[in-house]
Amino acid sequence: MGSRNKTYKLLLINPVSRRRQGLKSDRDSIYPPMALGIIAALTPLNWEVEILDENFTEFEYKDADLVGLTSLTATINRCYEIAGEFRKNKIPTVIGGIHASMMPQEASQYVDSVVVGEAESIWHELLHDFEKNSLKKYYHAKISSLVNAPSPDISLYNPGYKFGSVQTTRGCPMSCEFCSVHTFNGSKYRLRPVDKSVSDFISTDKDLVYIVDDNFVGYSKAARNHALAFFKGVAKGGVKKDWVGSASMNIAEDEELLEWAAKSGCKFIFLGIESELIDQLEKVNKQVNLKIGVDKYAEVYKKIHKYAISAMGAFIFGLENDTPETIYNRTSYMLDADIDIMQATILTPLPGTELYCRLLSEGRLLHTNYPDDWERYNFTEVVFKPAKMSPQEFQDAAYDNWERIYDLKTLRKKFLKTLQLTKNPTTAVWGINLNLQMRNFVFEGKKEMLDTESAFPGLLDGIKLR
Numbered sequence: 001m002g003s004r005n006k007t008y009k010l011l012l013i014n015p016v017s018r019r020r021q022g023l024k025s026d027r028d029s030i031y032p033p034m035a036l037g038i039i040a041a042l043t044p045l046n047w048e049v050e051i052l053d054e055n056f057t058e059f060e061y062k063d064a065d066l067v068g069l070t071s072l073t074a075t076i077n078r079c080y081e082i083a084g085e086f087r088k089n090k091i092p093t094v095i096g097g098i099h100a101s102m103m104p105q106e107a108s109q110y111v112d113s114v115v116v117g118e119a120e121s122i123w124h125e126l127l128h129d130f131e132k133n134s135l136k137k138y139y140h141a142k143i144s145s146l147v148n149a150p151s152p153d154i155s156l157y158n159p160g161y162k163f164g165s166v167q168t169t170r171g172c173p174m175s176c177e178f179c180s181v182h183t184f185n186g187s188k189y190r191l192r193p194v195d196k197s198v199s200d201f202i203s204t205d206k207d208l209v210y211i212v213d214d215n216f217v218g219y220s221k222a223a224r225n226h227a228l229a230f231f232k233g234v235a236k237g238g239v240k241k242d243w244v245g246s247a248s249m250n251i252a253e254d255e256e257l258l259e260w261a262a263k264s265g266c267k268f269i270f271l272g273i274e275s276e277l278i279d280q281l282e283k284v285n286k287q288v289n290l291k292i293g294v295d296k297y298a299e300v301y302k303k304i305h306k307y308a309i310s311a312m313g314a315f316i317f318g319l320e321n322d323t324p325e326t327i328y329n330r331t332s333y334m335l336d337a338d339i340d341i342m343q344a345t346i347l348t349p350l351p352g353t354e355l356y357c358r359l360l361s362e363g364r365l366l367h368t369n370y371p372d373d374w375e376r377y378n379f380t381e382v383v384f385k386p387a388k389m390s391p392q393e394f395q396d397a398a399y400d401n402w403e404r405i406y407d408l409k410t411l412r413k414k415f416l417k418t419l420q421l422t423k424n425p426t427t428a429v430w431g432i433n434l435n436l437q438m439r440n441f442v443f444e445g446k447k448e449m450l451d452t453e454s455a456f457p458g459l460l461d462g463i464k465l466r
């Protein structure tokens with residue numbers, strides 16, 4: 001970045017839900033707010049830019065000419081609360097991010113301008129309007145090519161983050177019922193130039209990198225070749241960093257990809273498995289898993305392990321037709337299968353998803369006093385009427401099964417199994433750390449937050465990480 005010559009001050013804020021205030025144990029697992037880093041990089045040099053990140057510093061009012069906030073459903077009430085502090089002082093506020101993009105009318109009641117969609121394409125126009133004192137109420141961003149997408153200004157991130165973040169693609173051609181990625185980022189799978197992503201990876205000042213893509217492997221030959229070129233670029237780039245990211249299960253069909261993912265430092269792959277039952281995958285339109293076939297899931301895990309990478313399986317409780325018994329069976333599957341890191345969350349109808357529209361039209365949403373009730377849409381609380389059990393039976397079943405999944409003896413066994421399957425201590429340590437973070441997430445405020453050392457004293461003694 002060139003040096004900034006202040007004419008205006010832009011304050012970018014990453015709000016954190018008050019529910020999570022005080023939860024210090026998972027801070028290290030999260031990655032810096034990339035959207036704000038990109039906005040900062042796009043802001044002309046006559047602006048001074050600062051990021052105020054509530055993951056590290058609780059908000060305190062400070063002066064600015066313009067305030068930008070990024071929103072998720074889980075953080076939206078905190079966004080509105082902070083925006084209110086600036087509006088009292090007549091400082092213009094702008095909000096972007098997935099929640100505001102899905103609920104622009106709601107957001108416009110709390111801020112001066114709402115950016116709908118990916119902000120890159122309209123950011124200069126918005127700043128120009130600000131300088132003319134004519135901010136619009138809404139800015140509708142276009143889905144644009146990533147060819148000229150800037151790298152985020154990482155110099156503004158809080159140095160306390162352990163992960164750097166890198167993006168290689170955006171968008172998804174699939175349309176799973178519970179997901180809003182295709183609505184927000186578009187159903188065209190867009191590829192960022194490989195050299196830019198490799199350069200971002202190499203230049204991050206962290207040894208751990210989170211690939212923020214919703215699916216870094218994609219479904220086409222072009223997407224596959226793009227991922228391969230990225231892995232090779234990183235592997236040959238002369239830096240040694242561990243990285244993690246999300247991919248669809250079809251990654252296991254391509255051993256060359258897995259081999260280069262491993263050579264470039266991949267330590268675990270997050271797989272959206274959702275369910276082991278075909279009718280449930282059909283109901284949520286999880287086409288890629290149906291194509292792989294539930295009877296082939298075990299082969300997917302095996303192939304991933306062959307390259308010393310661990311498999312993180314994300315499952316959903318509360319899919320259509322779920323009962324306490326099927327949730328129990330799903331948990332048994334997770335415990336018995338060769339899945340190293342287990343995530344099980346409650347089906348949550350986020351705004352902008354087809355699931356939300358369906359449950360709303362069927363009169364099944366339990367909490368619709370918005371925006372206050374968005375706090376409840378946090379993946380651990382039941383917010384809709386299940387078809388085959390009461391909401392309370394569902395909530396109780398979720399807690400009972402989280403007790404089974406995150407039982408410390410079970411996690412210890414998973415650790416030893418990962419060690420045996422991958423023969424890689426670093427991969428196994430990643431696994432146990434992540435399992436404990438998942439445990440902290442579901443039991444937040446209900447159980448003691450644990451890290452590996454306090455939960456398993458001595459377990460990692462003698463394990464040499466690379």
Ligand code: SF4
Pocket residue numbers: 172173174175176179180181182214215248272288
């Ligand atoms: S869940 Fe994954 S595969 Fe499905 S639409 Fe979302 S990003 Fe695409």
